[in-house]
Amino acid sequence: MTDSKLLGRLLRRNISPGQIAAFAASSLVGLVIILTSVKFYTDITSTSSADGSTDYLVISHGISGVGSITGGAEGFTVEEIERMKNQPWVKRLGIFTTAGFSVSAGIDLGDNSLSTALFLESLPDEFVDAEPSQWHFTPGTTDVVPIVISKDYLALYNFGFASSRGLPQISDTMSGLLPINLTVSGNGLRHVFRARIVGFSNRLNTIAVPQSFMDWANSVYAGGETEISPSRVIVETDNPGDPAIKAYLADNGYDLGGDKAFAGRASMIAGVLTAIIAGVGAVITLLSFGLLLLSVWLLLYKNRHTTELLMLEGFSASQICGYYSRLIAAVNAALLVIAIAAMTAISATWTGPLESAGISGSSPMKAIAAGAAVSIIMTFGAIIAIRRTIDRSFSPRR
Amino acid sequence: MIQTISIHGLIPEVFADENAGLQSDIWLSDRTITIDRGSRVLVESSSGKGKSSLISFIYGRRTDYNGTIAFDGNDIRLLDKARWTALRRRALAWLPQEMLLFPELTARENVEIKMSLTGWRPAEWIEEAFERLGIADRIDAQVGRMSVGQQQRVAIIRAMAQPSDFILLDEPVSHLDTESNRAVAAFIEEEAGSTGAGIIVTSVGNPLLLNYTTTYAL
Numbered sequence: 001m002t003d004s005k006l007l008g009r010l011l012r013r014n015i016s017p018g019q020i021a022a023f024a025a026s027s028l029v030g031l032v033i034i035l036t037s038v039k040f041y042t043d044i045t046s047t048s049s050a051d052g053s054t055d056y057l058v059i060s061h062g063i064s065g066v067g068s069i070t071g072g073a074e075g076f077t078v079e080e081i082e083r084m085k086n087q088p089w090v091k092r093l094g095i096f097t098t099a100g101f102s103v104s105a106g107i108d109l110g111d112n113s114l115s116t117a118l119f120l121e122s123l124p125d126e127f128v129d130a131e132p133s134q135w136h137f138t139p140g141t142t143d144v145v146p147i148v149i150s151k152d153y154l155a156l157y158n159f160g161f162a163s164s165r166g167l168p169q170i171s172d173t174m175s176g177l178l179p180i181n182l183t184v185s186g187n188g189l190r191h192v193f194r195a196r197i198v199g200f201s202n203r204l205n206t207i208a209v210p211q212s213f214m215d216w217a218n219s220v221y222a223g224g225e226t227e228i229s230p231s232r233v234i235v236e237t238d239n240p241g242d243p244a245i246k247a248y249l250a251d252n253g254y255d256l257g258g259d260k261a262f263a264g265r266a267s268m269i270a271g272v273l274t275a276i277i278a279g280v281g282a283v284i285t286l287l288s289f290g291l292l293l294l295s296v297w298l299l300l301y302k303n304r305h306t307t308e309l310l311m312l313e314g315f316s317a318s319q320i321c322g323y324y325s326r327l328i329a330a331v332n333a334a335l336l337v338i339a340i341a342a343m344t345a346i347s348a349t350w351t352g353p354l355e356s357a358g359i360s361g362s363s364p365m366k367a368i369a370a371g372a373a374v375s376i377i378m379t380f381g382a383i384i385a386i387r388r389t390i391d392r393s394f395s396p397r398r
Numbered sequence: 399m400i401q402t403i404s405i406h407g408l409i410p411e412v413f414a415d416e417n418a419g420l421q422s423d424i425w426l427s428d429r430t431i432t433i434d435r436g437s438r439v440l441v442e443s444s445s446g447k448g449k450s451s452l453i454s455f456i457y458g459r460r461t462d463y464n465g466t467i468a469f470d471g472n473d474i475r476l477l478d479k480a481r482w483t484a485l486r487r488r489a490l491a492w493l494p495q496e497m498l499l500f501p502e503l504t505a506r507e508n509v510e511i512k513m514s515l516t517g518w519r520p521a522e523w524i525e526e527a528f529e530r531l532g533i534a535d536r537i538d539a540q541v542g543r544m545s546v547g548q549q550q551r552v553a554i555i556r557a558m559a560q561p562s563d564f565i566l567l568d569e570p571v572s573h574l575d576t577e578s579n580r581a582v583a584a585f586i587e588e589e590a591g592s593t594g595a596g597i598i599v600t601s602v603g604n605p606l607l608l609n610y611t612t613t614y615a616l
């Protein structure tokens with residue numbers, strides 16, 4: 001019979017299956033709660049949302065009321081922009097350029113023509129969710145101005161305007177074929193451009209034209225007018241639910257465009273809730289760790305005669321610790337595997353509802369890493385406790 | 399390897415206060431007592447004079463003494479755990495008076511667990527040893543079910559299942575008849591002879607039958 005087998009037979013005496021079961025049950029509950037809440041949190045704050053728009057926030061300078069009456073535009077100062085760029089949650093920042101000239105657009109729909117005064121804005125190309133091949137304008141050579149408009153506007157037209165006026169409804173694909181005439185005037189000049197809708201945007205609640213067109217048109221038709229300070233900026237961020245964003249906007253009196261403000265609030269509340277639940281899981285895990293330590297001490301106390309004798313025979317403290325360490329590592333590894341399986345099963349119950357809310361699931365790696373970290377800390381904590389206890393019993397008796 | 403064990407001014411702490419009428423060759427000895435590898439030393443006394451304490455001090459099991467014990471001039475109080483572990487595997491064979499076998503293991507397993515540590519002697523050595531000491535029929539019995547005399551012989555075999563420079567035997571034959579005493583003595587003498595080990599034996603008047611080079615009264 002080998003050394004380790006005989007050693008194991010001596011050392012496993014007094015191991016109480018009841019105590020192991022009690023530790024395993026409580027530790028499992030704690031681990032499952034921690035894993036599941038981390039998974040839930042990573043799921044709901046997952047940036048890969050279905051419509052791909054949560055990465056972008058449109059922030060507008062607040063309107064104080066006076067400005068709206070006098071017609072004077074309030075905008076971000078250069079310092080304000082710089083300050084915002086330096087916020088940790090800002091990955092990239094783009095400034096909206098407003099048109100300093102009048103624009104009206106006409107659509108010829110056979111019998112019905114539609115013409116309206118309208119506004120244009122532009123923003124750096126990298127923020128526009130349009131095909132780059134279609135998103136350019138070179139003065140003099142390009143005769144069609146590409147336009148991206150908010151998807152909301154299309155919906156507004158289709159369901160609000162077209163149906164009440166008996167106008168044809170327009171689909172995404174059809175819209176590209178619409179012949180649009182943009183009439184631009186200002187600085188004593190007037191010119192008609194052909195324009196084409198190249199896309200509908202979820203992240204932009206505006207009518208956008210390429211920056212190159214805007215810069216050129218502003219220089220020609222707005223001529224010499226002092227530059228208007230921008231009143232809206234677009235920000236790319238990793239976590240639109242970050243509470244710091246909300247706080248920053250509130251502190252500075254900025255407004256957030258679209259319904260992302262709500263998403264941010266909701267995800268903040270969900271974040272707080274999951275933190276509380278994860279906290280409960282952590283407390284249970286801590287208690288189970290206490291139970292593990294007590295069981296270990298009790299076992300070592302019951303077996304102290306054997307361990308002392310083994311060390312008098314010439315066994316090292318590491319050989320004796322090794323047996324108990326392997327046992328605890330094996331139990332904890334098994335518990336981790338079971339907890340991961342439970343987490344996977346539980347998270348499957350919310351994947352459906354979340355997906356229908358436009359949130360696709362996240363990778364379980366963060367949750368698994370959190371569980372593994374807890375498991376490893378518990379294992380090493382227990383091993384250190386065993387080692388210290390056995391080391392103490394090695395010291396010659398006084 | 400340990401060549402000499404030297405003892406100087408040694409006294410168990412429990413005796414330190416009442417040493418007035420102490421008559422001992424070892425306790426509080428002014429001169430250094432040196433025990434060489436290869437020697438045969440008998441430590442004799444009546445009960446309660448600290449024989450087991452002396453053996454426990456030398457084996458590093460207890461440190462509740464004043465004075466100095468040294469291996470080759472090195473104070474054994476300064477040895478660390480790893481060193482003691484190595485000495486117990488390679489240099490010091492020990493038979494405690496209370497034997498300290500594992501009662502839940504068989505006689506054979508009690509020896510095997512020591513051999514697994516030392517790798518000393520081939521496997522068949524165990525059966526030969528049990529045969530020589532007259533307990534071959536009990537080799538697979540659980541130690542907890544053996545008589546004290548049988549257990550004493552198992553413990554002696556276990557103590558021999560390792561290389562050694564010194565063999566410390568605390569009342570090794572207290573439960574054995576003369577015939578068994580002779581068998582044990584021959585066995586130990588042979589094992590010690592193969593390694594050149596020194597032997598330190600304690601006794602209350604029924605010593606292991608060896609040819610002692612020195613006898614101390616404790």
